[in-house]
Amino acid sequence: MNGGYTGQILVVDLKNKKTIIEKTNLNDAKNFIGAKGLGAKYLIDHLPKDTDPLSSDNILLFTTGPLTGTSAQTSGRGTVVTKSPLTGLFVDSHFGGVFANEMKKAGWDFIVIKGKSKTPTYLYINNDQVEFKNAEELIEMECLKTHEWLQANEGKVKTAVIGPAGENLVRIACITIDGHRHAGRGGTGAVMGSKNLKAIALLGSGKIKLYDDEGFKNKSKEVRKQIQDNSFVPVRRKYGTPFWVDKINKEGFIPTRNFSEGFFEHGNKINAETMQKQIVDGGGACYNCIIACWNKSSIKKGPFKGTTLIGPEYETIALMGSNLGLKSIEEVAYICDRCNELGMDTISMGGILGFSVEAYNKKVISKSDMNGIDIGWGKTTELAKFMTDIAHRKTKLAKLLGEGVKTASEKLKAESFAIHCKGMDIPGYDPRGTFGMGLAYATSDRGACHQRAWTVNAELKDPELERFSFEKKAKIVKDVQDERAAFFSLVLCDFAPISVDNCVEMWNLATGFNHTVESYLMCGERIWNLIRLFNLRESLKPNSDVLPERLFIEPFTKGPAKDIVLTKDGFEKALQEYYMLRVWDEKGVPTKNKLKKLGLEKYQI
Numbered sequence: 201m202n203g204g205y206t207g208q209i210l211v212v213d214l215k216n217k218k219t220i221i222e223k224t225n226l227n228d229a230k231n232f233i234g235a236k237g238l239g240a241k242y243l244i245d246h247l248p249k250d251t252d253p254l255s256s257d258n259i260l261l262f263t264t265g266p267l268t269g270t271s272a273q274t275s276g277r278g279t280v281v282t283k284s285p286l287t288g289l290f291v292d293s294h295f296g297g298v299f300a301n302e303m304k305k306a307g308w309d310f311i312v313i314k315g316k317s318k319t320p321t322y323l324y325i326n327n328d329q330v331e332f333k334n335a336e337e338l339i340e341m342e343c344l345k346t347h348e349w350l351q352a353n354e355g356k357v358k359t360a361v362i363g364p365a366g367e368n369l370v371r372i373a374c375i376t377i378d379g380h381r382h383a384g385r386g387g388t389g390a391v392m393g394s395k396n397l398k399a400i401a402l403l404g405s406g407k408i409k410l411y412d413d414e415g416f417k418n419k420s421k422e423v424r425k426q427i428q429d430n431s432f433v434p435v436r437r438k439y440g441t442p443f444w445v446d447k448i449n450k451e452g453f454i455p456t457r458n459f460s461e462g463f464f465e466h467g468n469k470i471n472a473e474t475m476q477k478q479i480v481d482g483g484g485a486c487y488n489c490i491i492a493c494w495n496k497s498s499i500k501k502g503p504f505k506g507t508t509l510i511g512p513e514y515e516t517i518a519l520m521g522s523n524l525g526l527k528s529i530e531e532v533a534y535i536c537d538r539c540n541e542l543g544m545d546t547i548s549m550g551g552i553l554g555f556s557v558e559a560y561n562k563k564v565i566s567k568s569d570m571n572g573i574d575i576g577w578g579k580t581t582e583l584a585k586f587m588t589d590i591a592h593r594k595t596k597l598a599k600l601l602g603e604g605v606k607t608a609s610e611k612l613k614a615e616s617f618a619i620h621c622k623g624m625d626i627p628g629y630d631p632r633g634t635f636g637m638g639l640a641y642a643t644s645d646r647g648a649c650h651q652r653a654w655t656v657n658a659e660l661k662d663p664e665l666e667r668f669s670f671e672k673k674a675k676i677v678k679d680v681q682d683e684r685a686a687f688f689s690l691v692l693c694d695f696a697p698i699s700v701d702n703c704v705e706m707w708n709l710a711t712g713f714n715h716t717v718e719s720y721l722m723c724g725e726r727i728w729n730l731i732r733l734f735n736l737r738e739s740l741k742p743n744s745d746v747l748p749e750r751l752f753i754e755p756f757t758k759g760p761a762k763d764i765v766l767t768k769d770g771f772e773k774a775l776q777e778y779y780m781l782r783v784w785d786e787k788g789v790p791t792k793n794k795l796k797k798l799g800l801e802k803y804q805i
């Protein structure tokens with residue numbers, strides 16, 4: 201073992217309460233890097249085709265990458281990989297905090313959870329010592345409380361926990377890391393719940409070995425300096441992601457009232473300045489990060505006074521703020537905190553609640569379906585109550601919505617206003633404002649995701665690009681997806697301005713590999729293709745790279761994107777161009793030639 205990887209995978213069999221140690225496949229590591237990529241390789245090789253994501257046969261991977269826990273900036277990141285119960289496809293859900301760093305120090309590249317425990321359990325992992333512990337006392341306990349209970353009972357452990365929503369198999373349940381960070385998307389928390397695993401409490405005290413210690417130290421110092429000198433870093437530190445609220449609202453494409461508009465007239469009440477003035481008390485950071493983008497907040501007035509949280513982030517403000525018509529940052533912070541504590545993805549919950557209000561207004565669902573709760577735009581208390589019912593799957597309707605917006609809208613015959621791609625709710629950038637995001641969502645590997653190819657900045661700034669057009673977007677989307685697939689495999693934070701050259705150099709110095717920029721980007725492309733093959737092997741049908749109809753037929757009535765809709769012809773043309781650039785066939789299936797070039801022939805469909 202040269203370095204970067206610990207070389208060991210901890211496999212936990214919950215059914216038999218046993219563990220085994222597997223060796224990390226270093227040949228695979230050269231080609232799939234770590235975290236997202238190496239996790240995808242492990243999943244496709246070990247998960248039987250057509251496994252029900254909520255059955256005991258699904259496997260849940262906590263993964264790290266070769267740069268996790270090193271002196272590289274933002275190296276406290278890890279990734280949960282599994283088959284998603286929300287989409288039936290691959291999902292990788294990334295998280296910050298300290299847990300991933302500690303996991304690597306405990307000696308594990310991956311922790312793989314298999315089987316299902318008969319009784320509620322939590323795992324206590326202290327380096328190579330693993331104990332299966334009784335979690336009866338933690339049942340229905342919310343996320344932060346569970347984290348605090350574990351720290352009170354097990355010492356200064358790092359934690360991964362689920363809340364009531366995960367226990368109740370709500371398909372948008374998340375895994376909460378170290379009390380405040382989240383592996384948010386795709387229902388990873390429901391997979392953990394389906395295994396009767398309430399939490400992992402972890403301690404690690406080993407040293408992470410690197411191939412060239414001195415070289416790595418110097419390089420990471422140099423990169424640190426570049427981050428420090430980056431002109432956007434102080435803005436990110438001061439405001440965090442809420443910086444984007446004003447920008448996206450002014451440009452007219454912030455999700456508003458279930459994506460029926462793109463400009464929110466109360467935007468100034470939920471933007472970053474208001475948030476700083478009214479609720480933010482200070483900042484904070486994940487492990488080894490000088491960007492320090494957290495907002496530590498508390499509500500100081502009104503009915504929700506006393507609520508404390510880290511956040512809310514931009515995506516939450518967009519999906520649970522403007523998208524639900526909430527008119528104050530306190531209300532957004534409150535509903536965000538409730539969603540976090542129940543253990544659900546705030547983006548998808550914003551999508552589900554937006555859909556529900558529209559369904560209620562259109563009389564598709566009634567007050568009696570909601571146990572008498574009278575939901576509506578801007579009705580924070582009622583929406584929070586209804587959300588709690590969904591987390592606990594209290595009523596027939598709450599149960600149905602807990603299956604995700606796709607399933608619910610199909611059952612309710614209300615698909616026309618269900619805003620998702622492949623079952624995953626669309627995040628905070630309505631594609632009618634920057635068409636490239638439409639292509640990015642439609643082709644994303646885990647359903648609608650903004651992190652795979654975030655084209656917003658380029659489309660708003662680059663004079664060569666027309667924001668209300670699909671022209672020239674296919675190549676950008678494809679290239680960014682490949683680059684991000686590699687980056688999320690190292691694994692560093694999306695917000696860190698680190699060049700591709702520096703990523704490759706750090707990977708080589710950590711591991712002793714001899715990768716070039718080209719071979720690194722090819723790893724990203726290989727990872728992207730492997731995940732496409734996994735998705736095709738599972739439930740993805742050809743011609744599924746589509747967008748919600750609303751985006752093609754309903755224009756906004758105000759703001760800079762007024763009267764704009766996506767063009768069907770433009771989208772279809774861009775999609776075919778994207779497939780061509782990927783060397784996939786016209787239905788989006790990777791060709792034999794491409795797979796041969798990437799060394800993936802054996803996975804051909």
Ligand code: SF4
Binds near residue numbers: 489693696
């Ligand atoms: S930039 Fe923010 S989210 Fe990313 S590692 Fe730093 S503190 Fe965590």
